[in-house]
Amino acid sequence: MAAKRRQLETLDALRKSTIKHAVTMGLNPSVKTQRTDVEWIPEMPQRWRLVRVKDVMEFFNTVRVPLSAAERGVMTEKSYDYYGASGVIDQVEAYLFDGTYILIAEDGANLLTRSKPLAFLASGKFWVNNHAHILKPRCGGDDTFFVNVLESQDFSLFVTGAAQPKLTMENLGRFKLAVPRVVEQKEIATFIRAKDAEFRPLFAQIERQIETLVAYRKSLMHECVTGQRRISEADVVRSKLSENIGQLEFEPSGKSGRLEMKSS
DSSP states (O other): OHHHHHHHHHHHHHHHHHHHHHHHHOSOTTOOEEEEEETTEEEEETTOEEEEHHHHEEEOGGGOOOOOHHHHHTOSOOOEEEEETTEEEEEESOOSEEEEEEEEESBSTHHHHOOSOSEEEEEEEEEEOTTEEEEEESTTOOHHHHHHHHHTSOOGGGOBOSSSOBOOHHHHHTOEEEEOOHHHHHHHHHHHHHHHHHHHHHHHHHHHHHHHHHHHHHHHHHHHHTTSSOOOHHHHHHHHHHHHOSOEEEEEETTTTEEEEEEO
């Protein structure tokens, strides 16, 4: 199970690095670049522009309204997603937004730990509380490009507060990005969607394997402690070997479907 979880981490790191390169350097491997004076953008493609977030994106923070758990608890017709800093946290009976917007956390430890996505898309009819910034690209900018370029950035230099990390609207607005023309944004967005389509089934396959392994472990423990299965010397040897093998594969054996280990 640990080996499979490491595979997920490696796959996720590969996906993120592939997308980060696309949204920061484009799709042309031989593109000419230029140096910048921005600490987190050492170089960028020559035809891209260096801009502040507020120059290319419009904020809709004034529309958001927080709802307490008590207020949400008395609602009976909950049909719309209620978003917080890291995604959907509840459903509510009304909505504030209708369309596709980019949400990015305003506060919380995730601004520094990045254990969850920081920037994500919200589509359809939904409500947002006061813990997430709401943005939309100006001048026909592509949502997919901008949500991924924001997610790929390190905002730690712009985060304030020790006890409660916070990315203020002012600091986010003055954060600088390297941005191509809209046509190239859309080309990069198409590439990202294609890559996501490639990675998605791989993630799902490994997650299913982990679920199967968890079920097998539980059933094996039950058989052992109830006496339904006798532990042989071969079992002991194999368990010791598994501690020294970095990667293990599991596959059904015979008609019983029992999972057996084999070294990869």
